[in-house]
Amino acid sequence: MCSLKKALLFCKSCGAEYDACEARFRCDCGEPLDLKYDGAGIDTSSRVQSKRFAAFFPFAEDDWVSLGEGGTPLVSVERFAKELGLSGVQFKNESANPTWSFKDRGTAACIAHARALGYTKVGTVSSGNMAASVAAYAAAAGMEAFILVKGNVADEKLAPIAIYGAHLLRVAGPYDELYKESLRLGAERGIYYMNSDVPFRAAGSRTIAFEIAEERGFDVPDWVIVPTSAGGNIRGIINGFEDLLRAGLIAKLPRFICAQAKNNSPIVTAFENGWTQIRRAPDAETIAHAIDNPFPPSGNRVVAELRRLNGTAVSVPEGEIVRAQADMAHAGLFAQPASCVPLGALRAARASGIVKEGESAVLVTTGGGLKYTTAFAAHKLEWRDCAIGDLAELLK
Amino acid sequence: MCSLKKALLFCKSCGAEYDACEARFRCDCGEPLDLKYDGAGIDTSSRVQSKRFAAFFPFAEDDWVSLGEGGTPLVSVERFAKELGLSGVQFKNESANPTWSFKDRGTAACIAHARALGYTKVGTVSSGNMAASVAAYAAAAGMEAFILVKGNVADEKLAPIAIYGAHLLRVAGPYDELYKESLRLGAERGIYYMNSDVPFRAAGSRTIAFEIAEERGFDVPDWVIVPTSAGGNIRGIINGFEDLLRAGLIAKLPRFICAQAKNNSPIVTAFENGWTQIRRAPDAETIAHAIDNPFPPSGNRVVAELRRLNGTAVSVPEGEIVRAQADMAHAGLFAQPASCVPLGALRAARASGIVKEGESAVLVTTGGGLKYTTAFAAHKLEWRDCAIGDLAELLK
Numbered sequence: 170m171c172s173l174k175k176a177l178l179f180c181k182s183c184g185a186e187y188d189a190c191e192a193r194f195r196c197d198c199g200e201p202l203d204l205k206y207d208g209a210g211i212d213t214s215s216r217v218q219s220k221r222f223a224a225f226f227p228f229a230e231d232d233w234v235s236l237g238e239g240g241t242p243l244v245s246v247e248r249f250a251k252e253l254g255l256s257g258v259q260f261k262n263e264s265a266n267p268t269w270s271f272k273d274r275g276t277a278a279c280i281a282h283a284r285a286l287g288y289t290k291v292g293t294v295s296s297g298n299m300a301a302s303v304a305a306y307a308a309a310a311g312m313e314a315f316i317l318v319k320g321n322v323a324d325e326k327l328a329p330i331a332i333y334g335a336h337l338l339r340v341a342g343p344y345d346e347l348y349k350e351s352l353r354l355g356a357e358r359g360i361y362y363m364n365s366d367v368p369f370r371a372a373g374s375r376t377i378a379f380e381i382a383e384e385r386g387f388d389v390p391d392w393v394i395v396p397t398s399a400g401g402n403i404r405g406i407i408n409g410f411e412d413l414l415r416a417g418l419i420a421k422l423p424r425f426i427c428a429q430a431k432n433n434s435p436i437v438t439a440f441e442n443g444w445t446q447i448r449r450a451p452d453a454e455t456i457a458h459a460i461d462n463p464f465p466p467s468g469n470r471v472v473a474e475l476r477r478l479n480g481t482a483v484s485v486p487e488g489e490i491v492r493a494q495a496d497m498a499h500a501g502l503f504a505q506p507a508s509c510v511p512l513g514a515l516r517a518a519r520a521s522g523i524v525k526e527g528e529s530a531v532l533v534t535t536g537g538g539l540k541y542t543t544a545f546a547a548h549k550l551e552w553r554d555c556a557i558g559d560l561a562e563l564l565k
Numbered sequence: 566m567c568s569l570k571k572a573l574l575f576c577k578s579c580g581a582e583y584d585a586c587e588a589r590f591r592c593d594c595g596e597p598l599d600l601k602y603d604g605a606g607i608d609t610s611s612r613v614q615s616k617r618f619a620a621f622f623p624f625a626e627d628d629w630v631s632l633g634e635g636g637t638p639l640v641s642v643e644r645f646a647k648e649l650g651l652s653g654v655q656f657k658n659e660s661a662n663p664t665w666s667f668k669d670r671g672t673a674a675c676i677a678h679a680r681a682l683g684y685t686k687v688g689t690v691s692s693g694n695m696a697a698s699v700a701a702y703a704a705a706a707g708m709e710a711f712i713l714v715k716g717n718v719a720d721e722k723l724a725p726i727a728i729y730g731a732h733l734l735r736v737a738g739p740y741d742e743l744y745k746e747s748l749r750l751g752a753e754r755g756i757y758y759m760n761s762d763v764p765f766r767a768a769g770s771r772t773i774a775f776e777i778a779e780e781r782g783f784d785v786p787d788w789v790i791v792p793t794s795a796g797g798n799i800r801g802i803i804n805g806f807e808d809l810l811r812a813g814l815i816a817k818l819p820r821f822i823c824a825q826a827k828n829n830s831p832i833v834t835a836f837e838n839g840w841t842q843i844r845r846a847p848d849a850e851t852i853a854h855a856i857d858n859p860f861p862p863s864g865n866r867v868v869a870e871l872r873r874l875n876g877t878a879v880s881v882p883e884g885e886i887v888r889a890q891a892d893m894a895h896a897g898l899f900a901q902p903a904s905c906v907p908l909g910a911l912r913a914a915r916a917s918g919i920v921k922e923g924e925s926a927v928l929v930t931t932g933g934g935l936k937y938t939t940a941f942a943a944h945k946l947e948w949r950d951c952a953i954g955d956l957a958e959l960l961k
Contacts, residue, residue, distance in 0.1 A: 216612050216636055236897050237638020237658060240612055244633050244663075248707075262633060265661045267640075267897070269933065292960075301899075309897030311644075315960055320950075327948050328941040332934065334895040337948035338959060350953055354960050499730040501632050501663070501705030503697075537665065538728065539935040545724040552723050552733035554716070557746055563734060564688075564711055564754050 172285045176227035178202040178368045182470060189227060192286055194352050194367045201401070201467045203408055204372040209416035211383065216240030218274055218376045219281070225375065225412060232281040234310040236267035238274050239376050243384040243531070246500045249512070253519045257390070257529040260502055261381055264537030268305045270298035271377065271402060271535045275370030276306045279363035288361040289313065294344070294351045295365070296322040297459050298536050303363060304333035315360055317351055319344055345464045366401030366467040374405025375412060381531050382410070387419050391528035392518075394426040394511035396535055397436055398460035400467025403427055406533070407474055423531075425480035427471055428514035430455035430490060430507070433463055439472045440482035447472065457490055458541055459507035481523055485513030491547045494538075503538035506547075568681045572623035574598040574764045578866060585623060588682055590748050590763045597797070597863045599804055600768040605812035607779065612636030614670055614772045615677070621771065621808060628677040630706040632663035634670050635772050639780040639927070642896045645908070649915045653786070653925040656898055657777055660933030664701045666694035667773065667798060667931045671766030672702045675759035684757040685709065690740070690747045691761070692718045693855050694932050699759060700729035711756055713747055715740055741860045762797030762863040770801025771808060777927050778806070783815050787924035788914075790822040790907035792931055793832055794856035796863025799823055802929070803870055819927075821876035823867055824910035826851035826886060826903075829859055835868045836878035843868065853886055854937055855903035877919055881909030887943045890934075899934035902943075 171190035179186045180196035181203060187193050189204065196202050210224035218239030223230070242262045249258040263271035276299070283291055292315035293303040300316045307314035316330055320341035331337050340347055348364055355362035363370055382389060389410065395403040403425065413419045429437050435450035447468035455461050465471070475482055485493075493509035493516075511532035518524040538544070555563060567586035575582045576592035577599060583589050585600065592598050606620035614635030619626070638658045645654040659667035672695070679687055688711035689699040696712045703710035712726055716737035727733050736743055744760055751758035759766055778785060785806065791799040799821065809815045825833050828851040835843040843864035851857050861867070871878055881889070889905035889912075907928035914920040934940070951959055 213609070217638060235638075235640070237640050237661065240636055240638075241661075242613060242631075242633020242636075242663065244631070246705075262663065264665070265633065265637075265663060267638065267658065267661060268899070269660070269665065269935065305894075305897040305899065308895050309642075317956070325938075328938070328946050329899070329935060331946035331948055332891075332894045332899055332941065332944060333897065334891075338956070339948055339950045340953055340956065341951070342953035347953060350956060354956055358960050360960060495728075495730075498701075498728045499704050501701040501729065503664070503701065503725070503728055537935075539665065539725060539933075542721075542724070545728065548728065550724050550727035552714075552727055552735055554735045555737070557736055557738035557743060560713070560734070560736065560746060560750055564750050564756060 170287050172229045172232060174227040176204060176206040179205045182473065190286065192356065192361065194362065201366050201404065201470050202368040203404065204368055209412065219277060222376050222379055226278065226372065228281045228285055232285045233277065234280050234306060235277060236273065236305060236309055238266050238277045239380065241265040241380065243381060244502065248500060253515065254526045255529060256527050259531045260534045261377060261531055262502065262534045264504065264534060268302045269537040269540060270302060271374065272298045272302035274376050275373030275401065276302040276363060278369040278373035279367065280306045280310050282369040283361035284310065288359065290315065290360040292316060292351060292355060292360045292362045293364055294347050296326060298540060299365065300330045304330050304335035307335060308333045317347055348466060365399030366404065371401045371405035371408065374402045375409030377533060378406045378409025379413065382413050382419055389419050389421060389423045390531045391423060392426055392524060392530040393423045394428050394514055394530060394532045396460050396507050396510045396533065397427045397429055397471065398462040399465045400436065400471040403471055404467055404474065407478065422478060425475060425478060426514055426518060427475055427482040428510045429484045430457040430460060430510055431484040431486045433461050434484035435463060435465060436468050436471050437482040437484040439468065440475055445469065445472065456487055456544055456547060457507040457510050459505055459536060460510065481518065483514035483517050485510050485517065489513040494544065495548055502534060504534045505536045505538055505541040506544050508534045508536050566683050568625045568628060570623040573601040575601045578869065586682065588752065588757065590758065597762050597800065597866050598764040599800065600764055605808065615673060618772050618775055622674065622768065624677045624681055628681045629673065630676050630702060631673060632669065632701065632705055634662050634673045635776065637661040637776065639777060640898065644896060649911065650922045651925060652923050655927045656930045657773060657927055658898065658930045660900065660930060664698045665933040665936060666698060667770065668694045668698035670772050671769030671797065672698040672759060674765040674769035675757070675763065676702045676706050678765040679757035680706065684755065686711065686756040688712060688747060688751060688756045688758045689760055690744050692722060694936060695761065696726045700726050700731035703731060704729045713743055744862060761795030762800065767797045767801035767804065770798045771805030773929060774802045774805025775809065778809050778815055785815050785817060785819045786927045787819060788822055788920060788926040789819045790824050790910055790926060790928045792856050792903050792906045792929065793823045793825055793867065794858040795861045796832065796867040799867055800863055800870065803874065818874060821871060821874060822910055822914060823871055823878040824906045825880045826853040826856060826906055827880040827882045829857050830880035831859060831861060832864050832867050833878040833880040835864065836871055841865065841868065852883055852940055852943060853903040853906050855901055855932060856906065877914065879910035879913050881906050881913065885909040890940065891944055898930060900930045901932045901934055901937040902940050904930045904932050
């Protein structure tokens with residue numbers, strides 16, 4: 170029944186290994202799992218993840234359902250390099266994906282895994298990017314989708330998910346309980362719950378690393394900065410660079426910065442305090458809605474990865490997030506607030522001396538600005554009403 | 566002062582030619598101008614328009630300012646091919662551009678032209694995709710931008726333009742008068758007005774054709790269907806295929822369908838009535854807001870091109886546009902209503918027998934669904950509120 174090539178899911182925390190043909194989303198020890206698969210090689214004839222990087226995944230060609238995910242731009246912004254005394258500041262603009270966020274990479278990989286295992290139903294727990302992404306790919310794959318969102322999500326946030334035709338449930342109750350209950354019920358009911366940090370979602374995020382390296386001619390930057398919520402994306406990006414190192418395609422790893430909003434930064438807190446276990450953060454509001462996660466399921470793992478690889482974790486106050494969003498838009502990159510946290514983190518890390526003069530940084534811009542229009546209110550946006558006859562005066 | 570390689574702007578209507586170093590946006594005869602430039606060749610090392618297709622443009626490398634435009638996915642949807650008895654239906658998803666519409670291609674080309682000619686100020690007349698695109702690229706280029714929008718544009722449509730930091734004027738008065746006045750004042754004040762169908766905007770749209778051809782291994786589809794407002798995009802796409810034919814990269818041209826909303830379809834009306842000159846359409850409302858143009862400045866030219874190349878023009882009623890939007894979303898492609906008009910046009914052209922069984926079609930999906938959230942109201946979108954304890958029952 171399982172069409173996968175031989176691959177394992179392994180736990181970096183306790184060392185356990187499982188066959189990837191098992192529908193397994195976490196290790197028995199409670200920690201997240203990563204894909205262990207020997208393939209490598211880039212098919213440069215296509216820009217789409219499922220073709221270009223197919224060799225890094227254990228799927229048969231038929232398992233993939235693609236909407237054209239991946240192949241996003243890496244954009245250099247000289248004014249930030251100049252401001253910070255760096256040799257380069259680049260943004261990996263993941264809003265140029267089919268549903269306008271990085272989630273499409275992991276979703277495509279999870280859908281392929283679900284199909285390989287014979288599933289016909291999928292789901293996720295999300296109130297934003299991931300929900301839209303899973304609904305879209307399930308639609309493309311002709312699979313039934315059951316999307317669960319938090320009870321406090323506003324009606325207007327639901328329409329961009331519902332438009333894809335998924336079953337959509339707004340569920341009252343704590344988010345992390347919802348995460349666990351969805352995996353439990355999914356196992357019982359034959360629904361593949363591709364939540365935030367499941368193994369193949371992280372495996373999909375590896376292609377962000379592959380593309381960053383490729384676009385830079387395999388010259389890795391000094392720093393890669395990732396806005397972090399559950400922790401699946403930064404885990405995947407780290408794994409991606411490690412895959413490239415193993416394949417001999419790059420000579421060293423970059424250092425990683427986990428960037429969080431100060432109002433909700435459990436990973437930063439654990440990292441700074443030397444804890445191995447994250448503790449639930451007070452669930453304060455942040456404009457960086459997409460990374461608003463007080464108890465991230467990959468939190469312990471991310472803290473361990475950062476220590477292992479000499480990375481760091483930086484939190485960014487609300488005002489600096491808003492400033493970063495304005496500054497990025499004024500450079501032509503309109504990103505959702507969560508995706509502007511890396512610029513705030515880079516500024517803080519440069520000010521504190523962690524990032525040194527002349528170094529280079531790649532910032533992962535996880536999603537587009539139209540995803541969270543509530544943020545417009547934080548900016549002083551201006552326009553003026555006039556008549557055609559006034560233009561001669563106004564365009565002086 | 567002009568850094569351009571030798572290139573001409575020529576008028577397909579009267580045959581006049583002008584040096585491309587002239588800041589000229591229309592022919593003296595009143596018709597639009599096209600780029601005439603001998604370069605050809607594809608640099609497959611980059612997916613970005615300004616590198617991959619640089620040889621097709623007369624710019625120096627330094628003239629380009631890129632946010633990573635182009636390299637968008639071509640997505641096959643089998644269920645539509647099956648529904649219509651076609652050998653293939655593909656969507657060129659232009660929402661995977663930096664500002665989530667096809668406009669970025671033309672904007673990048675116009676910005677390069679403006680820089681080559683020494684301009685430091687740019688502008689456009691638009692209420693949507695083009696305004697955001699020009700504001701973003703002007704920001705990236707460090708140029709001052711003067712964006713003019715129609716007087717009836719709602720406040721909430723202005724924030725996604727204003728966020729980029731451009732001067733934004735909401736101008737009362739007729740749209741086509743605003744178009745002309747902007748070009749006149751722009752010439753006087755040194756502002757490069759990159760309106761809808763200016764030569765380098767159409768020249769940028771050629772790369773849509775290049776990518777469609779490339780992704781299909783230079784096997785052209787039978788039909789290419791383009792939602793049409795001013796007419797600059799379909800002109801550019803036609804020119805792109807003609808460039809490929811001239812360069813020997815393709816063996817024949819596809820046939821083109823100009824797709825408009827029935828409520829505002831001056832090009833279709835002129836085409837069907839055998840007119841050479843379009844007449845102003847009654848400016849009725851359409852959900853296809855982005856192509857709502859009662860008197861398109863490239864209308865005459867588009868009609869002539871369709872006749873010359875054995876193409877056709879098809880209009881789509883409101884209900885069919887809404888149905889197409891739902892059907893595309895249920896296939897994973899959430900596009901703005903204007904970008905769903907091609908599917909409605911394909912269905913109509915298939916029903917009328919113009920498009921024949923077994924033929925293939927590529928539909929240009931010009932912009933993403935988040936661009937026009939007003940359209941959600943046209944759909945019966947559903948979700949359900951519940952508690953975590955209810956899930957066991959609801960996920961059966």
